[in-house]
Amino acid sequence: MFAGAAxxxxxxxPEVVARIQKDFIPVALKAGTVQKSAAGIESxxxxxxxxxxxxxxxxxxxxxxxxxxxxxxxFDDNESVLTFLGHAKKRFNSHPNSGLxxxxxxxxPSSQLPDVPDDGMKLKIPKKHHADDRCPGELRxxxxxxxxxxxGRAFGKDGKPLSGIRxxxxxxxxxxxxxxxxxxxLLMASDKAVGRFLIPQLLARExxxxxxxxxxxxxxxxxxxxxxxxxxxSIQLWAQKHGDGQLVIxxxxxxxxxxxxxxxxxxxxxxxxxxxxxxHGFMNLNAEGIREIVLSARGHEKLSWGGPxxxxxxxxxxxxxxxxxxxxxxxxxxxxxxxxxxx
Amino acid sequence: xxxxxxxxxxxxxxxPDDLPGHQQAxxxxxxxxxxxxxxxxxxxxxxxxxxxxxxxxxxxxASRKQNKPMVLWVFIDLPVDDKRC
Numbered sequence: 452m453f454a455g456a457a458x459x460x461x462x463x464x465p466e467v468v469a470r471i472q473k474d475f476i477p478v479a480l481k482a483g484t485v486q487k488s489a490a491g492i493e494s495x496x497x498x499x500x501x502x503x504x505x506x507x508x509x510x511x512x513x514x515x516x517x518x519x520x521x522x523x524x525x526f527d528d529n530e531s532v533l534t535f536l537g538h539a540k541k542r543f544n545s546h547p548n549s550g551l552x553x554x555x556x557x558x559x560p561s562s563q564l565p566d567v568p569d570d571g572m573k574l575k576i577p578k579k580h581h582a583d584d585r586c587p588g589e590l591r592x593x594x595x596x597x598x599x600x601x602x603g604r605a606f607g608k609d610g611k612p613l614s615g616i617r618x619x620x621x622x623x624x625x626x627x628x629x630x631x632x633x634x635x636x637l638l639m640a641s642d643k644a645v646g647r648f649l650i651p652q653l654l655a656r657e658x659x660x661x662x663x664x665x666x667x668x669x670x671x672x673x674x675x676x677x678x679x680x681x682x683x684x685s686i687q688l689w690a691q692k693h694g695d696g697q698l699v700i701x702x703x704x705x706x707x708x709x710x711x712x713x714x715x716x717x718x719x720x721x722x723x724x725x726x727x728x729x730x731h732g733f734m735n736l737n738a739e740g741i742r743e744i745v746l747s748a749r750g751h752e753k754l755s756w757g758g759p760x761x762x763x764x765x766x767x768x769x770x771x772x773x774x775x776x777x778x779x780x781x782x783x784x785x786x787x788x789x790x791x792x793x794x
Numbered sequence: 795x796x797x798x799x800x801x802x803x804x805x806x807x808x809x810p811d812d813l814p815g816h817q818q819a820x821x822x823x824x825x826x827x828x829x830x831x832x833x834x835x836x837x838x839x840x841x842x843x844x845x846x847x848x849x850x851x852x853x854x855x856a857s858r859k860q861n862k863p864m865v866l867w868v869f870i871d872l873p874v875d876d877k878r879c
Contacts, residue, residue, distance in 0.1 A: 454869030454879035462867065463840035471844055475865040478853035479846035482870050493850045500868070511866040515857040517850075536865070543863035576854050588848035602834045616836050624835070625878040667870065667878055697824075733824045745828045790831025 453508040453524075455619050455666030456778040460771035461510070461532055463617040470536050475512075482507045484587045492584050493517075495574045503553035503567045506776070512539035514546055517574045519553035519567075525775040526559050532772055535559045558773060595631030597741055599793030600624070601661045605752070606786040613785070619665055620754070620783055627661045629654065629793055634740035641692060641736060650688040650700070658746060659686050659704040662789040663726050665754050665781065671708040671724045678717050683707040688730055698734040700746060719762035719777075725753045728789070744793040749786075756781040 461467055471477050485500050486507065496517040503519045504511070512520040512535075520539045526532045535556075542551065550569035557564055580586050592598060603623045604612045616622035636651040649655075660672035673679050688702035709723040732746035757763030757780030767779035822830070846867070847853050853864045869879055 454867075457867065457869070458841050458879055462844055465840065468840060468843050471865055474862060476853050476856045476860065476862050477844050477846045477867070478850060478864050479848055479867045479869065480850070482868050485868055496850050496854070500866070504868070508869050511868060513853075513857075513864045513866055515854060515861075515863075517854060520863060539863055539865070547861060547863075548858070577851065578855060579851055580849070586849045586851070588850065590848075602831065604834050612834070617840055619878065622836060622839075623878055624839075731822075732827060745824050745831065747827055747831060788834060790834050792828065792831055 453776050453778075455668075456771060456775045457510065459617050459619070460775065461526075464529060464532065466529075467532050467536070470533060474536065474540055480588065491587055492577050492580065493587070495572070496576070497587075499553075499570075499574070502570070503555065505555045505557065505564055508776075510535075512536075512543070514543050514551070515548045516546075516550065517576055518546070518550050518569060520546075520551065521554040521556065521559075523556040523559040525557070526772040527561050528770060529772055531559050592628055593630055595634070595740070597629040597634065597744075597793050599627040599629055599744060599791055601627055601789060601791045603662060603664060603787060603789040605664055605783065606788065610786075612788075620781055621664070623664055625661055627657055627791070627793075629657060629741060629744070631740070633657060637690075637734075638736060638738075638740065641690065641698065644690075644692060647689050647691040650690050650702075652686065655686045655688040655702075655704075658688065658730070658748075658791055659706060659726075659728070661791070662704075662728060662748055663724065663754075664752055664783065664787060665724070665756070666778070669722050669724045669754060669756060671706040671726055673708070678711050678714070678720065679708040680711045681706075681708050683725075690734065696736045696742075698736065700730060700732045700734060702730050704728050704730065704748075719760070721758055721761035721763075722756045722781075723754070726787075727751050728787075732791075741793070744791060746791040748789040748791075752783065752785060752787045754781055754783045758782075 485497055499519055505522055506524055509522050509524045511522045514520055520542045523535055552566040552568050554566055555564040605621045607613055613621040633654040637654055640648050640651055668677050670677050684706050686704045690698040690700055705727045707725040710720045711717050728748040728750035730748045734744050735742040762777045763780050764774050767774035771779050857864050
Protein backbone atom coordinates (compact mmCIF):
# COMPACT_ATOMS: atom_id res chain seq x y z
CA MET A 452 0.00 0.00 0.00
CA PHE A 453 2.81 2.38 0.91
CA ALA A 454 4.08 2.95 -2.63
CA GLY A 455 0.68 3.71 -4.13
CA ALA A 456 -0.24 6.02 -1.26
CA ALA A 457 3.15 7.77 -1.45
CA UNK A 458 2.81 8.35 -5.18
CA UNK A 459 -0.72 9.68 -4.86
CA UNK A 460 -0.31 11.82 -1.75
CA UNK A 461 3.36 12.83 -1.81
CA UNK A 462 4.88 12.56 -5.27
CA UNK A 463 1.84 13.96 -7.08
CA UNK A 464 1.68 17.08 -4.93
CA PRO A 465 2.78 19.90 -7.29
CA GLU A 466 4.70 21.69 -4.52
CA VAL A 467 6.60 18.52 -3.62
CA VAL A 468 7.26 17.78 -7.29
CA ALA A 469 8.63 21.32 -7.79
CA ARG A 470 10.85 21.09 -4.67
CA ILE A 471 12.27 17.72 -5.72
CA GLN A 472 12.92 18.94 -9.26
CA LYS A 473 14.71 22.03 -7.92
CA ASP A 474 16.68 20.76 -4.94
CA PHE A 475 17.04 16.95 -5.12
CA ILE A 476 18.20 14.03 -7.21
CA PRO A 477 15.27 11.57 -7.22
CA VAL A 478 16.07 7.85 -7.15
CA ALA A 479 13.43 5.09 -6.95
CA LEU A 480 14.61 1.80 -5.47
CA LYS A 481 12.76 -1.45 -5.06
CA ALA A 482 12.52 -2.68 -1.49
CA GLY A 483 13.43 -6.21 -2.59
CA THR A 484 16.64 -4.94 -4.17
CA VAL A 485 17.58 -3.04 -1.03
CA GLN A 486 17.04 -6.18 1.07
CA LYS A 487 18.82 -8.63 -1.22
CA SER A 488 21.58 -6.61 -2.81
CA ALA A 489 24.62 -8.31 -1.28
CA ALA A 490 26.90 -8.20 -4.32
CA GLY A 491 27.72 -5.46 -6.81
CA ILE A 492 29.88 -2.41 -6.54
CA GLU A 493 27.23 -0.31 -4.79
CA SER A 494 26.51 -2.97 -2.16
CA UNK A 495 28.05 -0.71 0.52
CA UNK A 496 25.46 1.99 -0.15
CA UNK A 497 22.62 -0.52 -0.03
CA UNK A 498 24.07 -1.69 3.31
CA UNK A 499 23.77 1.89 4.61
CA UNK A 500 20.09 1.82 3.70
CA UNK A 501 19.53 -1.55 5.38
CA UNK A 502 21.28 -0.64 8.62
CA UNK A 503 19.30 2.57 9.02
CA UNK A 504 15.85 1.85 7.56
CA UNK A 505 12.92 1.85 10.03
CA UNK A 506 10.83 -0.34 7.67
CA UNK A 507 11.19 -2.13 4.34
CA UNK A 508 9.51 0.77 2.50
CA UNK A 509 9.95 4.47 3.11
CA UNK A 510 11.15 7.83 1.90
CA UNK A 511 14.83 8.50 2.49
CA UNK A 512 17.28 11.31 1.85
CA UNK A 513 20.97 10.66 1.26
CA UNK A 514 24.11 12.75 0.76
CA UNK A 515 26.81 12.47 -1.91
CA UNK A 516 28.89 10.11 0.27
CA UNK A 517 26.07 7.52 0.26
CA UNK A 518 25.16 8.31 3.88
CA UNK A 519 21.55 8.50 4.98
CA UNK A 520 20.40 11.95 6.11
CA UNK A 521 16.87 11.03 7.21
CA UNK A 522 14.11 8.49 6.71
CA UNK A 523 10.40 8.99 7.15
CA UNK A 524 7.50 6.59 6.78
CA UNK A 525 4.80 9.28 6.83
CA PHE A 526 4.24 12.95 7.62
CA ASP A 527 2.08 15.00 9.97
CA ASP A 528 0.50 16.87 7.05
CA ASN A 529 1.26 18.11 3.53
CA GLU A 530 3.32 21.02 4.85
CA SER A 531 5.48 18.56 6.81
CA VAL A 532 6.59 16.88 3.57
CA LEU A 533 8.10 20.18 2.43
CA THR A 534 9.56 20.77 5.90
CA PHE A 535 11.15 17.29 5.75
CA LEU A 536 12.74 18.08 2.40
CA GLY A 537 13.93 21.46 3.70
CA HIS A 538 15.35 19.79 6.82
CA ALA A 539 17.21 17.21 4.72
CA LYS A 540 18.59 19.93 2.45
CA LYS A 541 19.86 21.84 5.48
CA ARG A 542 21.62 18.76 6.88
CA PHE A 543 23.06 18.07 3.43
CA ASN A 544 24.50 21.59 3.29
CA SER A 545 26.45 20.92 6.49
CA HIS A 546 27.40 17.32 5.51
CA PRO A 547 27.39 17.14 1.71
CA ASN A 548 30.00 14.43 1.42
CA SER A 549 30.77 13.06 4.88
CA GLY A 550 29.32 10.79 7.56
CA LEU A 551 26.38 11.84 9.73
CA UNK A 552 23.84 10.19 11.99
CA UNK A 553 20.76 8.92 10.17
CA UNK A 554 17.59 10.48 11.51
CA UNK A 555 14.48 8.33 11.42
CA UNK A 556 10.83 9.23 11.72
CA UNK A 557 7.76 7.08 11.87
CA UNK A 558 5.90 10.30 11.13
CA UNK A 559 7.74 13.56 10.49
CA PRO A 560 8.21 15.58 12.62
CA SER A 561 6.03 14.41 15.52
CA SER A 562 7.11 10.76 15.88
CA GLN A 563 10.88 10.32 15.86
CA LEU A 564 12.75 7.05 16.30
CA PRO A 565 16.31 6.82 17.69
CA ASP A 566 19.03 8.01 15.30
CA VAL A 567 21.47 5.49 13.86
CA PRO A 568 25.02 6.83 14.34
CA ASP A 569 27.39 6.94 11.39
CA ASP A 570 29.45 3.74 11.15
CA GLY A 571 32.56 5.69 10.15
CA MET A 572 32.97 3.72 6.94
CA LYS A 573 34.11 5.70 3.94
CA LEU A 574 32.33 4.20 0.97
CA LYS A 575 34.18 3.62 -2.25
CA ILE A 576 31.81 4.81 -4.90
CA PRO A 577 32.79 4.10 -8.49
CA LYS A 578 31.57 6.43 -11.20
CA LYS A 579 29.63 3.78 -13.07
CA HIS A 580 28.96 0.06 -13.35
CA HIS A 581 31.63 -2.01 -15.07
CA ALA A 582 30.64 -4.27 -17.94
CA ASP A 583 30.54 -7.31 -15.64
CA ASP A 584 28.62 -5.58 -12.85
CA ARG A 585 24.92 -5.44 -13.56
CA CYS A 586 23.02 -2.59 -11.97
CA PRO A 587 20.50 -3.92 -9.42
CA GLY A 588 18.08 -1.20 -10.53
CA GLU A 589 18.09 -2.30 -14.15
CA LEU A 590 14.83 -3.42 -15.75
CA ARG A 591 14.92 -7.19 -16.04
CA UNK A 592 12.78 -9.13 -18.42
CA UNK A 593 13.17 -12.77 -19.41
CA UNK A 594 14.81 -13.54 -22.74
CA UNK A 595 12.27 -13.74 -25.55
CA UNK A 596 9.61 -11.84 -23.61
CA UNK A 597 7.42 -9.27 -25.30
CA UNK A 598 6.88 -6.16 -23.15
CA UNK A 599 3.31 -4.87 -23.12
CA UNK A 600 1.49 -1.85 -21.72
CA UNK A 601 -1.89 -1.59 -20.08
CA UNK A 602 -3.96 1.48 -19.36
CA GLY A 603 -7.19 1.41 -17.38
CA ARG A 604 -9.80 3.94 -16.32
CA ALA A 605 -12.90 4.13 -14.18
CA PHE A 606 -15.98 5.79 -15.65
CA GLY A 607 -18.72 7.79 -13.95
CA LYS A 608 -22.46 7.36 -14.33
CA ASP A 609 -22.38 10.02 -17.04
CA GLY A 610 -20.19 7.73 -19.14
CA LYS A 611 -17.16 10.02 -18.83
CA PRO A 612 -13.80 8.87 -17.42
CA LEU A 613 -13.27 9.89 -13.79
CA SER A 614 -10.83 12.77 -13.55
CA GLY A 615 -8.97 12.05 -10.31
CA ILE A 616 -6.06 10.42 -12.09
CA ARG A 617 -3.61 10.91 -9.22
CA UNK A 618 -5.29 7.92 -7.71
CA UNK A 619 -4.84 4.39 -9.03
CA UNK A 620 -8.47 3.81 -8.03
CA UNK A 621 -9.41 5.86 -11.11
CA UNK A 622 -6.48 5.52 -13.47
CA UNK A 623 -3.76 2.92 -13.91
CA UNK A 624 -0.82 2.45 -16.20
CA UNK A 625 1.25 -0.65 -15.96
CA UNK A 626 3.59 -2.94 -17.83
CA UNK A 627 3.14 -6.63 -18.48
CA UNK A 628 5.46 -9.33 -19.67
CA UNK A 629 4.37 -11.73 -22.39
CA UNK A 630 6.90 -14.46 -21.69
CA UNK A 631 8.40 -16.80 -24.27
CA UNK A 632 6.46 -19.70 -22.70
CA UNK A 633 3.15 -17.84 -23.15
CA UNK A 634 3.94 -17.19 -26.80
CA UNK A 635 4.96 -20.78 -27.48
CA UNK A 636 1.75 -22.10 -25.91
CA LEU A 637 -0.29 -19.73 -28.05
CA LEU A 638 1.55 -20.74 -31.23
CA MET A 639 0.97 -24.43 -30.46
CA ALA A 640 -2.73 -23.86 -29.75
CA SER A 641 -3.08 -21.86 -32.96
CA ASP A 642 -1.27 -24.50 -35.03
CA LYS A 643 -3.57 -27.25 -33.77
CA ALA A 644 -6.78 -25.28 -34.14
CA VAL A 645 -9.11 -24.96 -37.09
CA GLY A 646 -11.19 -21.81 -36.75
CA ARG A 647 -11.39 -20.65 -33.18
CA PHE A 648 -9.67 -21.84 -30.03
CA LEU A 649 -9.30 -20.94 -26.38
CA ILE A 650 -6.29 -18.79 -25.56
CA PRO A 651 -4.06 -20.79 -23.19
CA GLN A 652 -4.64 -19.85 -19.57
CA LEU A 653 -1.06 -18.73 -18.89
CA LEU A 654 -1.40 -15.91 -21.42
CA ALA A 655 -5.08 -15.17 -20.72
CA ARG A 656 -4.23 -14.85 -17.02
CA GLU A 657 -1.45 -12.37 -17.81
CA UNK A 658 -4.00 -10.13 -19.53
CA UNK A 659 -6.71 -10.52 -16.90
CA UNK A 660 -4.26 -10.37 -13.98
CA UNK A 661 -3.15 -6.88 -15.01
CA UNK A 662 -6.61 -5.46 -15.70
CA UNK A 663 -7.67 -4.06 -12.34
CA UNK A 664 -7.82 -0.70 -10.62
CA UNK A 665 -5.98 0.12 -7.43
CA UNK A 666 -2.63 -0.69 -5.95
CA UNK A 667 -0.60 -3.90 -6.20
CA UNK A 668 -2.07 -5.21 -2.92
CA UNK A 669 -5.55 -5.68 -4.44
CA UNK A 670 -4.66 -7.76 -7.50
CA UNK A 671 -7.48 -10.33 -7.67
CA UNK A 672 -5.10 -12.85 -9.26
CA UNK A 673 -2.16 -11.90 -7.03
CA UNK A 674 -2.48 -15.06 -4.90
CA UNK A 675 -0.03 -15.46 -2.03
CA UNK A 676 2.03 -12.51 -3.25
CA UNK A 677 -0.77 -10.16 -2.15
CA UNK A 678 -2.08 -12.52 0.53
CA UNK A 679 -5.33 -13.03 -1.37
CA UNK A 680 -8.03 -15.66 -1.09
CA UNK A 681 -9.41 -16.37 -4.56
CA UNK A 682 -13.21 -16.53 -4.50
CA UNK A 683 -13.94 -16.80 -8.21
CA UNK A 684 -11.96 -17.17 -11.42
CA SER A 685 -13.58 -17.59 -14.79
CA ILE A 686 -11.49 -16.68 -17.83
CA GLN A 687 -12.51 -17.59 -21.36
CA LEU A 688 -10.69 -15.68 -24.06
CA TRP A 689 -11.15 -17.04 -27.57
CA ALA A 690 -9.09 -16.53 -30.70
CA GLN A 691 -10.57 -16.75 -34.17
CA LYS A 692 -7.94 -17.52 -36.81
CA HIS A 693 -7.58 -15.52 -39.99
CA GLY A 694 -5.31 -16.45 -42.87
CA ASP A 695 -2.80 -13.63 -42.47
CA GLY A 696 -1.65 -14.67 -38.98
CA GLN A 697 -4.19 -12.39 -37.36
CA LEU A 698 -6.28 -13.62 -34.44
CA VAL A 699 -9.54 -11.90 -33.56
CA ILE A 700 -9.90 -12.07 -29.79
CA UNK A 701 -13.13 -12.11 -27.82
CA UNK A 702 -14.36 -13.44 -24.52
CA UNK A 703 -15.06 -12.78 -20.87
CA UNK A 704 -13.32 -12.80 -17.53
CA UNK A 705 -14.66 -12.60 -14.00
CA UNK A 706 -12.30 -12.69 -11.04
CA UNK A 707 -12.94 -12.03 -7.37
CA UNK A 708 -10.57 -12.17 -4.41
CA UNK A 709 -10.46 -10.96 -0.84
CA UNK A 710 -8.08 -10.88 2.09
CA UNK A 711 -7.17 -14.22 3.70
CA UNK A 712 -8.85 -14.99 7.02
CA UNK A 713 -7.29 -16.62 10.07
CA UNK A 714 -3.69 -15.65 9.30
CA UNK A 715 -2.17 -13.65 12.14
CA UNK A 716 0.11 -11.65 9.84
CA UNK A 717 -2.92 -10.55 7.82
CA UNK A 718 -4.89 -9.19 10.77
CA UNK A 719 -6.28 -5.77 9.94
CA UNK A 720 -6.06 -6.31 6.19
CA UNK A 721 -9.59 -6.07 4.81
CA UNK A 722 -10.34 -5.95 1.10
CA UNK A 723 -12.50 -7.43 -1.61
CA UNK A 724 -12.10 -6.97 -5.35
CA UNK A 725 -14.35 -8.12 -8.19
CA UNK A 726 -13.49 -7.44 -11.83
CA UNK A 727 -15.99 -8.47 -14.51
CA UNK A 728 -14.90 -7.80 -18.11
CA UNK A 729 -15.74 -8.46 -21.76
CA UNK A 730 -12.77 -8.55 -24.08
CA HIS A 731 -12.20 -7.92 -27.77
CA GLY A 732 -9.22 -7.18 -29.96
CA PHE A 733 -6.49 -8.57 -32.15
CA MET A 734 -3.22 -10.43 -32.00
CA ASN A 735 -0.79 -10.94 -34.83
CA LEU A 736 1.41 -14.02 -34.91
CA ASN A 737 4.37 -15.10 -36.96
CA ALA A 738 6.51 -18.24 -36.74
CA GLU A 739 8.55 -16.90 -33.80
CA GLY A 740 5.76 -15.63 -31.58
CA ILE A 741 3.45 -12.68 -31.07
CA ARG A 742 4.13 -9.66 -33.28
CA GLU A 743 1.43 -7.39 -31.96
CA ILE A 744 -1.39 -7.22 -29.41
CA VAL A 745 -4.23 -4.71 -29.42
CA LEU A 746 -6.78 -5.70 -26.82
CA SER A 747 -9.65 -3.90 -25.14
CA ALA A 748 -11.81 -4.82 -22.15
CA ARG A 749 -14.93 -3.18 -20.74
CA GLY A 750 -16.98 -4.02 -17.73
CA HIS A 751 -17.57 -3.36 -14.09
CA GLU A 752 -15.37 -3.37 -11.02
CA LYS A 753 -16.05 -3.37 -7.27
CA LEU A 754 -13.25 -2.72 -4.84
CA SER A 755 -13.25 -2.20 -1.10
CA TRP A 756 -10.18 -1.64 1.10
CA GLY A 757 -10.27 -0.85 4.80
CA GLY A 758 -13.41 -0.36 6.88
CA PRO A 759 -14.27 -1.71 10.35
CA UNK A 760 -11.67 -4.07 11.77
CA UNK A 761 -8.95 -2.94 9.36
CA UNK A 762 -5.68 -1.12 10.02
CA UNK A 763 -6.79 1.73 7.77
CA UNK A 764 -7.36 4.86 9.83
CA UNK A 765 -10.70 6.68 9.38
CA UNK A 766 -8.60 9.87 9.37
CA UNK A 767 -6.59 8.73 6.31
CA UNK A 768 -8.94 10.13 3.67
CA UNK A 769 -8.60 13.64 5.16
CA UNK A 770 -4.84 13.47 5.77
CA UNK A 771 -3.35 10.75 3.53
CA UNK A 772 0.32 11.71 4.04
CA UNK A 773 -0.05 10.80 7.73
CA UNK A 774 -1.11 7.25 6.88
CA UNK A 775 1.10 6.12 4.00
CA UNK A 776 1.80 2.55 5.23
CA UNK A 777 -1.86 1.48 5.27
CA UNK A 778 -3.37 4.01 2.85
CA UNK A 779 -6.95 5.24 2.90
CA UNK A 780 -10.26 3.38 2.63
CA UNK A 781 -11.69 2.52 -0.77
CA UNK A 782 -15.25 1.71 -1.68
CA UNK A 783 -15.52 1.73 -5.45
CA UNK A 784 -18.14 0.40 -7.81
CA UNK A 785 -17.82 1.68 -11.34
CA UNK A 786 -17.71 0.99 -15.04
CA UNK A 787 -14.16 0.42 -16.29
CA UNK A 788 -12.21 0.14 -19.53
CA UNK A 789 -8.76 -1.28 -20.19
CA UNK A 790 -6.48 -1.33 -23.17
CA UNK A 791 -3.48 -3.59 -23.71
CA UNK A 792 -0.92 -3.00 -26.43
CA UNK A 793 2.34 -4.76 -27.25
CA UNK A 794 4.54 -4.83 -30.32
CA UNK B 795 -38.00 -32.72 -33.71
CA UNK B 796 -36.29 -32.53 -30.29
CA UNK B 797 -33.04 -33.89 -31.77
CA UNK B 798 -33.22 -31.36 -34.60
CA UNK B 799 -33.78 -28.53 -32.12
CA UNK B 800 -30.83 -29.64 -29.98
CA UNK B 801 -28.60 -29.91 -33.04
CA UNK B 802 -29.62 -26.41 -34.15
CA UNK B 803 -28.85 -24.99 -30.70
CA UNK B 804 -25.48 -26.79 -30.66
CA UNK B 805 -24.51 -25.50 -34.10
CA UNK B 806 -25.69 -22.00 -33.20
CA UNK B 807 -23.59 -22.06 -29.99
CA UNK B 808 -20.49 -22.77 -32.07
CA UNK B 809 -20.82 -19.53 -34.04
CA PRO B 810 -18.02 -17.10 -33.15
CA ASP B 811 -20.45 -14.17 -33.40
CA ASP B 812 -22.11 -15.43 -30.23
CA LEU B 813 -18.93 -14.94 -28.22
CA PRO B 814 -18.95 -11.79 -26.11
CA GLY B 815 -16.81 -9.18 -27.79
CA HIS B 816 -16.51 -10.93 -31.15
CA GLN B 817 -18.88 -8.60 -32.94
CA GLN B 818 -17.15 -5.57 -31.42
CA ALA B 819 -13.79 -6.88 -32.61
CA UNK B 820 -15.09 -7.35 -36.14
CA UNK B 821 -16.91 -4.04 -36.15
CA UNK B 822 -13.80 -2.05 -35.26
CA UNK B 823 -10.47 -2.32 -37.05
CA UNK B 824 -7.10 -2.76 -35.39
CA UNK B 825 -6.06 0.86 -35.97
CA UNK B 826 -9.33 2.26 -34.63
CA UNK B 827 -9.11 0.05 -31.55
CA UNK B 828 -5.54 1.14 -30.96
CA UNK B 829 -6.63 4.80 -31.20
CA UNK B 830 -9.45 4.10 -28.75
CA UNK B 831 -6.94 2.62 -26.28
CA UNK B 832 -4.53 5.53 -26.69
CA UNK B 833 -7.41 7.91 -25.97
CA UNK B 834 -7.70 6.34 -22.51
CA UNK B 835 -4.15 7.41 -21.73
CA UNK B 836 -3.54 10.69 -19.90
CA UNK B 837 -0.42 12.61 -20.97
CA UNK B 838 -0.19 15.03 -18.03
CA UNK B 839 0.23 12.78 -15.01
CA UNK B 840 1.56 14.55 -11.92
CA UNK B 841 3.81 11.74 -10.69
CA UNK B 842 5.46 11.41 -14.08
CA UNK B 843 6.94 14.88 -13.71
CA UNK B 844 9.57 13.47 -11.36
CA UNK B 845 12.28 11.86 -13.44
CA UNK B 846 13.26 9.01 -11.12
CA UNK B 847 16.62 7.38 -11.61
CA UNK B 848 16.83 3.67 -10.81
CA UNK B 849 20.61 3.39 -10.39
CA UNK B 850 22.15 4.49 -7.09
CA UNK B 851 25.51 5.17 -8.75
CA UNK B 852 23.83 7.48 -11.27
CA UNK B 853 22.13 9.18 -8.34
CA UNK B 854 25.34 9.72 -6.40
CA UNK B 855 27.18 10.93 -9.49
CA ALA B 856 24.42 13.50 -10.12
CA SER B 857 24.34 14.41 -6.42
CA ARG B 858 28.07 15.21 -6.46
CA LYS B 859 27.95 17.06 -9.75
CA GLN B 860 24.93 19.19 -8.88
CA ASN B 861 25.68 19.44 -5.14
CA LYS B 862 22.17 18.25 -4.25
CA PRO B 863 20.99 15.56 -1.83
CA MET B 864 19.17 12.51 -3.14
CA VAL B 865 15.60 11.65 -2.26
CA LEU B 866 15.11 7.88 -2.36
CA TRP B 867 11.69 6.30 -2.70
CA VAL B 868 11.97 2.71 -1.54
CA PHE B 869 8.93 0.67 -2.53
CA ILE B 870 7.69 -2.88 -2.94
CA ASP B 871 8.39 -4.47 -6.29
CA LEU B 872 7.22 -7.21 -8.62
CA PRO B 873 9.35 -9.30 -10.99
CA VAL B 874 8.80 -6.97 -13.93
CA ASP B 875 9.52 -3.27 -13.62
CA ASP B 876 6.06 -2.03 -12.83
CA LYS B 877 4.34 1.28 -13.05
CA ARG B 878 1.52 0.25 -10.77
CA CYS B 879 2.60 0.53 -7.16
